[in-house]
Amino acid sequence: MSGETPSQPRQTGQAGPPLLDLTIDNITPNTVRINSQSADARLTYLMARLVTHLHDFARETRLSTAEWTAAIEFLIACGKICSDVRNVCVLLCEFILLSDVLGLSLLVDNINHPTPAGGTEGSVLGPFHTHDAPVLAHGASMTSDPAGEPMLAVCTVKDARGQPVPGVTVDIWETDSSGHYDVQHADRDAPSERCVMVTDDQGRFCFRGLKPVSYPIPHDGPVGRLLQLLKRHCWRPAHVHFMFGKDGWDRLVTALYLRGDPYETSDAVFGVKQSLVIDLDKVDEATAEEYGVEEGTWLLKHDFVLATQEETEKLRDQLATEALQKLGLNLKLVDHLPVPDLD
Amino acid sequence: MSGETPSQPRQTGQAGPPLLDLTIDNITPNTVRINSQSADARLTYLMARLVTHLHDFARETRLSTAEWTAAIEFLIACGKICSDVRNVCVLLCEFILLSDVLGLSLLVDNINHPTPAGGTEGSVLGPFHTHDAPVLAHGASMTSDPAGEPMLAVCTVKDARGQPVPGVTVDIWETDSSGHYDVQHADRDAPSERCVMVTDDQGRFCFRGLKPVSYPIPHDGPVGRLLQLLKRHCWRPAHVHFMFGKDGWDRLVTALYLRGDPYETSDAVFGVKQSLVIDLDKVDEATAEEYGVEEGTWLLKHDFVLATQEETEKLRDQLATEALQKLGLNLKLVDHLPVPDLD
Numbered sequence: 001m002s003g004e005t006p007s008q009p010r011q012t013g014q015a016g017p018p019l020l021d022l023t024i025d026n027i028t029p030n031t032v033r034i035n036s037q038s039a040d041a042r043l044t045y046l047m048a049r050l051v052t053h054l055h056d057f058a059r060e061t062r063l064s065t066a067e068w069t070a071a072i073e074f075l076i077a078c079g080k081i082c083s084d085v086r087n088v089c090v091l092l093c094e095f096i097l098l099s100d101v102l103g104l105s106l107l108v109d110n111i112n113h114p115t116p117a118g119g120t121e122g123s124v125l126g127p128f129h130t131h132d133a134p135v136l137a138h139g140a141s142m143t144s145d146p147a148g149e150p151m152l153a154v155c156t157v158k159d160a161r162g163q164p165v166p167g168v169t170v171d172i173w174e175t176d177s178s179g180h181y182d183v184q185h186a187d188r189d190a191p192s193e194r195c196v197m198v199t200d201d202q203g204r205f206c207f208r209g210l211k212p213v214s215y216p217i218p219h220d221g222p223v224g225r226l227l228q229l230l231k232r233h234c235w236r237p238a239h240v241h242f243m244f245g246k247d248g249w250d251r252l253v254t255a256l257y258l259r260g261d262p263y264e265t266s267d268a269v270f271g272v273k274q275s276l277v278i279d280l281d282k283v284d285e286a287t288a289e290e291y292g293v294e295e296g297t298w299l300l301k302h303d304f305v306l307a308t309q310e311e312t313e314k315l316r317d318q319l320a321t322e323a324l325q326k327l328g329l330n331l332k333l334v335d336h337l338p339v340p341d342l343d
Numbered sequence: 344m345s346g347e348t349p350s351q352p353r354q355t356g357q358a359g360p361p362l363l364d365l366t367i368d369n370i371t372p373n374t375v376r377i378n379s380q381s382a383d384a385r386l387t388y389l390m391a392r393l394v395t396h397l398h399d400f401a402r403e404t405r406l407s408t409a410e411w412t413a414a415i416e417f418l419i420a421c422g423k424i425c426s427d428v429r430n431v432c433v434l435l436c437e438f439i440l441l442s443d444v445l446g447l448s449l450l451v452d453n454i455n456h457p458t459p460a461g462g463t464e465g466s467v468l469g470p471f472h473t474h475d476a477p478v479l480a481h482g483a484s485m486t487s488d489p490a491g492e493p494m495l496a497v498c499t500v501k502d503a504r505g506q507p508v509p510g511v512t513v514d515i516w517e518t519d520s521s522g523h524y525d526v527q528h529a530d531r532d533a534p535s536e537r538c539v540m541v542t543d544d545q546g547r548f549c550f551r552g553l554k555p556v557s558y559p560i561p562h563d564g565p566v567g568r569l570l571q572l573l574k575r576h577c578w579r580p581a582h583v584h585f586m587f588g589k590d591g592w593d594r595l596v597t598a599l600y601l602r603g604d605p606y607e608t609s610d611a612v613f614g615v616k617q618s619l620v621i622d623l624d625k626v627d628e629a630t631a632e633e634y635g636v637e638e639g640t641w642l643l644k645h646d647f648v649l650a651t652q653e654e655t656e657k658l659r660d661q662l663a664t665e666a667l668q669k670l671g672l673n674l675k676l677v678d679h680l681p682v683p684d685l686d
Contacts, residue, residue, distance in 0.1 A: 018608030021616050022446070024453045024666075031446035031613070037574040046410065047573065049403055051445055053396040058450050060392050060670060062663045062681055067389065068442070068451045075438045079422015095418045099411070102394055103365070103374035107401050108411045110367045230390065231380040265361030270374070273364050320405045323367075327403060338405055 028055045041339040074222050081221040096127045097223045100269040101232075113250060114315045118160050119307045123255040124271040128181040129173060129243065133194040139291055141208040142195035148177030148210035151298035152283055152291055157203045157244060158305050164203025165306055171196050171243040172207060179215030206291065211280065211298045212238040214263050227268070234268050237261035244304065250312035256302060278302060371398045384682040417565050424564040439470045440566045443612040444575075456593060457658045461503050462650045466598040467614040471524040472516060472586065476537040482634055484551040485538035491520030491553030494641035495626055495634055500546045500587060501648050507546025508649055514539050514586040515550060522558030549634065554623065554641045555581040557606050570611070577611050580604035587647065593655035599645060621645060 019030055028051060035047040057063070078094035099105045105124050113122045136142060143150075153172075157165045173194035175181050182192040197205040219227060219234040227234050239255040257264065257277045264272060281299040288295040307315075317336055324331045324338055332341040362373055371394060378390040400406070421437035442448045448467050456465045479485060486493075496515075500508045516537035518524050525535040540548040562570060562577040570577050582598040600607065600620045607615060624642040631638040650658075660679055667674045667681055675684040 019610060019613055019615070020608055022449055022453075022613050024450060024662075027446045027450050027453070027613065034575060034609075035573050038572060040572075043572065046404055046406075049400050053400045054445060054447055055450055057392050057396045058447060058454065059666065060672065060681075061389055062454050062659075062666070063389075063451055064680060065451060065455045068447075072436065072438050072442065075418070076422065076425055076436060079419065079425055079438075082419055082422055093415065093419060095415050095422075099415065102397060103370045104397055104401060104411075106365055107367060107370050107398055108406055108408060110365075110370070111401065111405050112408045229381060229383075229386060230378050232377060265363055266377075267362060270362055270365045270370065272362070316405075319367075323402065323405070329403065337407060338403075 024059065028052055031055070041334065042337055045339045074226075077222040093127060094221050094223055097217060097221075098226075100124060100126065100217070101223055101227060103270050106270045109253070111320075112316065113252070113312060114319055116160065116307045116311045116315055118305055119311075120252060120254055120304045121273045121275050122253055123239075123273065123276060124269050125243075125253045126241065126269065126271075128183060129171065129241065130183060130191065130194065133171060133173065133191050133196050136195040136197060136207065138197065138200065138204070138206050139208070140195070142172065142193060143176070143208070143210050144192045145176040145210060148213075149298060150293065151209050151211045151280070151300055152206065152287070152293050153209060153240070153300040153302075154206045154287075154291070155204070155301070156303045157199045157205070158303060160305060160307065160311070164199070164201070165246065165249070166199050166201045166203055168199040168203070168244050168246040168249070168306070169196060170199065170205050171245075172209070172240065174209055174212050174240045175215050177210055177213060179213050184218070208291075208293065209240065212240050212258060214238045214261050217268055232268065233263075233266065235263045236267055236269060237263040237272060239271075240300070242304070244306055246306075248309055250307045250309050252304070252306055254304075256300065367402065371395055374398070384677065385680055388682050417569070420565040436470060437564050437566055440560060440564075441569075443467060443469065443560070444566060444570060446613050449613045452596070454663075455659065456595070456655060457662055459503065459650045459654045459658055461648055462654075463595060463597055463647045464616045464618050465596055466582075466616060466619060467612050468586075468596045469584065469612070469614075471526060472514065472584065473526060473534065473537065476514060476516065476534050476539050479538040479540060479550060481540065481543065481547070481549050482551070483538070485515065485536060486519070486551070486553050487535045488519040488553060491556075492641060493636065494552050494554045494623070494643055495549065495630070495636050496552060496583070496643040496645075497549045497630075497634070498547070498644070499646045500542045500548070501646060503648060503650065503654070507542070507544070508589065508592070509542050509544045509546055511542040511546070511587050511589045511592070511649070512539060513542065513548050514588075515552070515583065517552055517555050517583045518558050520553055520556060522556050527561070551634075551636065552583065555583050555601060557581045557604050560611055575611065576606075576609065578606045579610055579612060580606035580615060582614075583643070585647070587649055589649075591652055593650045593652050595647070595649055597647075599643065 022030055031051045032048045036044045038044060078098060082093050109122050109124060115121045157168050159165055176193050182188050195207060197207060199205050214235055214237050216234045217236060224234060238258045238261045241255045244252040255271060255276060257272050259277045259279050281301060283293055283295055283297040283299045285295050317333060320333060320338060330341050331338040365373055374394045375391045379387045381387060421441060425436045452465050452467060458464045500511045502508055519536050525531050538550060540550060542548050557578055557580050559577040560579060567577060581601045581604045584598045587595040598614060598619060600615050602620045602622050624644060626636055626638055626640040626642045628638050656679065660676060663676060663681060673684050674681040
């Protein structure tokens with residue numbers, strides 16, 4: 001930066017009254033005002049609410065300089081571990097982890113993907129989905145881990161009226177038997193315990209994987225230290241992730257959880273829903289023959305129900321409108337997102 | 344991390360009701376509850392308010408997944424520029440800059456350092472203070488920049504009753520004539536435009552520096568892009584930073600601003616207070632002789648008034664108590680900081 005001429009032109013004609021003598025009380029309206037000069041009503045609204053909540057937080061807690069400094073250092077540490085340790089996986093980001101353990105990820109997911117009656121509920125995406133999983137044929141194995149307990153999964157995807165949905169792309173991922181996703185292994189040279197399938201004309205897909213195990217979320221960084229300070233554990237109950245995508249249908253990110261897991265009711269990232277808790281079965285003789293697996297292998301059977309994009313959007317708009325009315329704020333939806341109603 | 348055995352022990356006995364089926368409405372009390380297991384009442388209170396505001400923000404804005412992703416990417420970019428580009432200066436951190444442009448830094452400063460009647464008001468610290476400035480003798484020059492306009496500063500430090508305060512450590516820092524602090528130059532080999540002085544038995548200190556110039560805050564990173572999106576400029580009016588420290592006295596972080604600067608009423612980080620806006624004078628013949636500078640040199644004369652730690656603490660507690668009462672929250676001060684009053 002040395003000796004550089006500043007690239008941003010000098011502007012002095014800032015709109016509105018002077019920013020002078022800002023106090024504990026008037027700093028908020030003044031910051032909101034100076035942030036309200038763009039033509040983007042949504043950006044203006046987001047910034048206004050962000051600044052108001054940030055300032056209210058500091059006022060209500062009388063945030064000390066030492067605490068502010070600790071917060072800055074926490075964010076620096078989150079940024080550092082993102083770029084240093086976890087280069088293997090771009091998404092394995094401490095800020096996502098922070099959002100997860102603070103319940104924000106679950107909340108944003110619930111807001112954006114409400115479940116129409118009868119549909120499969122969503123669950124948190126988490127930081128371990130990748131885009132390099134191989135597309136496998138039905139019945140193929142997605143695991144290379146000889147230590148885990150084999151599991152056959154036989155699933156269908158249907159619509160709300162029980163009709164099969166063919167041609168749905170299904171991303172599936174889980175940990176290996178040690179409780180680590182492939183991307184957590186420094187020597188990962190190929191995807192493992194993950195695959196992509198496409199539902200057939202009966203809406204079916206099936207794969208061979210591992211009976212999932214419970215595992216701790218990454219806790220070698222600042223978020224792990226925060227959980228320790230808060231006397232919270234960092235475990236997630238055993239689950240398999242699924243993501244369903246097809247044009248015209250709401251993208252469903254979800255997971256199935258094993259009943260009886262010690263963390264079933266204390267998931268560190270709040271993802272468990274009772275409708276997603278399942279019992280495993282054992283493969284019987286006929287199924288063993290049909291799928292070419294050993295009799296007695298763990299069997300996961302599940303019917304997923306997708307909602308159309310239109311159904312979800314309609315429900316989301318309706319819930320948003322109801323919630324905003326309850327808040328008593330003068331808002332309207334533009335492109336499905338609230339902005340102040342200035343008309 | 345590969346193959347590691349998780350170091351955190353499995354704990355299943357999480358207190359309270361099960362975390363299951365969390366919704367847009369019940370995620371907040373449940374997250375607050377799970378964060379309330381430590382014995383540290385202050386930490387519990389901070390986390391409860393943080394989570395509540397974070398969730399309220401998402402609910403009021405119906406935050407979209409795309410917006411959440413943009414926020415995560417913004418934080419990652421802030422972390423990246425902290426560790427990549429700006430290694431020269433540890434404190435030159437994008438998160439501090441973010442706090443500054445959102446008005447949070449000013450607010451936290453106002454909360455923590457209220458000014459008793461007659462005292463010198465504080466201003467934002469900013470990211471450019473360092474700990475390697477040389478201690479200079481009175482009258483010495485702290486600048487190595489031949490291009491700037493020389494300025495002599497003749498100041499005193501007094502208490503509220505007008506008595507001089509000797510032995511105060513004074514940190515002074517400003518930009519060079521190009522509007523850059525020394526730490527912004529990649530080839531910095533020694534501190535420049537900064538020094539430390541100690542007030543004499545009359546509470547006096549004086550130094551030679553440069554007439555300050557207005558300058559843009561660093562805008563090569565995500566915070567700069569945010570300001571552009573918000574149609575805000577990134578300029579600070581010309582100023583010199585001062586920090587005063589002495590045992591028993593409230594540490595005063597402040598700055599003096601030049602009247603008539605084009606950014607006097609639109610400081611990008613909200614630091615200007617009218618009581619800190621000054622007029623420069625010119626050195627007369629007698630002063631020129633006394634300080635060994637040329638007649639007509641710019642002259643900054645100012646009397647700073649320090650408050651004792653006791654005065655500031657008392658005022659801070661009083662303002663906190665009043666503010667919390669106005670909020671109608673059931674809180675008490677413990678170690679000068681609010682926590683819920685459960686008695």
